[in-house]
Amino acid sequence: xxxRHRIYFTEAQKSEIWDRWERGESMSSIGRLFxxxxxxxxxxxxxxxxxxxxxxxxSRLALSLAEREEISRGLGIGASLRSIARRLKRAPxxxxxxxxxxxxxxxxxxxxxxxAAWGRARRPKSCKLACNKRLSHTVSTKLQRKxxxxxxxxxxxxxxxxxxxxxxxxxxxxxxxxxxxxGVLKKELxxxxxxxxxxxxxxxxxxxxxxLGQIKNTVSISERPATAEDRAVPGHWEGDLIAGSxxxxxxxxxxxxxxxxxxxxxxxxxxxxxxxxxxKHARKLPAELYKSLTWDRGAEMADHVKFTxxxxxxxxxxxxxxxxQRGSNENTxxxxxxxFPKGTDLSQHxxxxxxxxxxxxxxRPRKTLDYFSPAEKFNECVAATL
Numbered sequence: 060x061x062x063r064h065r066i067y068f069t070e071a072q073k074s075e076i077w078d079r080w081e082r083g084e085s086m087s088s089i090g091r092l093f094x095x096x097x098x099x100x101x102x103x104x105x106x107x108x109x110x111x112x113x114x115x116x117x118s119r120l121a122l123s124l125a126e127r128e129e130i131s132r133g134l135g136i137g138a139s140l141r142s143i144a145r146r147l148k149r150a151p152x153x154x155x156x157x158x159x160x161x162x163x164x165x166x167x168x169x170x171x172x173x174x175a176a177w178g179r180a181r182r183p184k185s186c187k188l189a190c191n192k193r194l195s196h197t198v199s200t201k202l203q204r205k206x207x208x209x210x211x212x213x214x215x216x217x218x219x220x221x222x223x224x225x226x227x228x229x230x231x232x233x234x235x236x237x238x239x240x241x242g243v244l245k246k247e248l249x250x251x252x253x254x255x256x257x258x259x260x261x262x263x264x265x266x267x268x269x270x271l272g273q274i275k276n277t278v279s280i281s282e283r284p285a286t287a288e289d290r291a292v293p294g295h296w297e298g299d300l301i302a303g304s305x306x307x308x309x310x311x312x313x314x315x316x317x318x319x320x321x322x323x324x325x326x327x328x329x330x331x332x333x334x335x336x337x338x339k340h341a342r343k344l345p346a347e348l349y350k351s352l353t354w355d356r357g358a359e360m361a362d363h364v365k366f367t368x369x370x371x372x373x374x375x376x377x378x379x380x381x382x383x384q385r386g387s388n389e390n391t392x393x394x395x396x397x398x399f400p401k402g403t404d405l406s407q408h409x410x411x412x413x414x415x416x417x418x419x420x421x422x423r424p425r426k427t428l429d430y431f432s433p434a435e436k437f438n439e440c441v442a443a444t445l
Contacts, residue, residue: 108237298312298313338369349372
């Protein structure tokens with residue numbers, strides 16, 4: 060059996076790997092650049108959870124190698140520590156500590172001391188979550204409720220506007236999750252993130268979106284009222300189906316202004332099933348809060364005229380292969396994959412279960428709402444109609 064040789068990358072190659080990873084390239088494509096498999100790239104990225112380690116640099120306050128050489132020369136001719144400090148324009152106490160921690164006057168060597176200082180600087184520094192157990196517990200609790208790190212960070216700022224000790228950036232939360240050497244947040248909490256990956260992906264990593272089918276006799280999204288376009292007036296919804304295994308589906312509805320979510324159980328994606336389910340659900344809301352519905356061109360909406368006649372709600376259809384025209388709904392569907400992973404049988408979930416998931420999603424603070432929750436905003440709209 061041929062023995063495999065361990066692969067070593069130079070610092071320049073590692074830098075190239077990180078550059079490409081941050082641009083959103085896959086490990087496979089990076090591996091092809093170096094004529095290696097993706098399994099050779101993973102060990103470079105995994106130790107820091109896919110988060111590029113910061114470039115090490117000396118503090119501007121630290122002694123330089125040139126200064127240490129000056130100390131060594133001064134000691135060699137018998138100069139006092141105070142005179143050396145005056146020459147370097149440093150505090151005598153700084154020079155004294157430097158000499159003491161590196162063997163004393165008799166054995167002090169500049170190069171050895173400089174290397175030792177660089178090594179000591181590598182010791183791990185405690186992050187904010189490690190120093191604030193109460194804050195760490197709060198973050199862990201919100202992660203278990205499937206809040207994203209960005210939602211947690213924004214909510215903390217709104218909850219404690221004057222107390223910076225209770226603020227933490229979303230990047231710190233991500234690093235505490237993916238860089239387990241920090242020892243702050245348990246690795247098991249990764250399972251509660253929207254994207255359950257072993258390492259963190261770049262923002263530039265692409266997501267593939269495919270349009271669904273075509274349908275005739277539609278009213279184009281270009282004819283949708285301006286009040287729906289600018290999200291100024293509530294009551295304009297976006298809808299879609301998310302698919303599971305064994306031909307199972309869930310209808311998802313998102314209100315454009317408040318991002319409020321409703322989920323509808325459907326047994327299949329036939330228009331004879333989907334349209335009656337949407338009609339029944341639409342009747343649960345006041346007419347003021349359900350003015351229009353935007354959908355893609357999937358065949359499940361073939362009987363859209365029946366929906367409009369029954370509810371007096373106009374349906375507008377996106378352009379072919381343009382899922383971004385239902386941006387709020389597309390984003391919500393990605394959020395829902397935390398609760399309903401691809402490949403699971405969605406027919407097992409009752410309407411009560413769907414309502415519970417929607418409620419939890421509606422209680423999350425949202426960045427686009429200044430970290431208020433969709434439920435808070437939607438309830439304001441409901442109160443205004445009474």
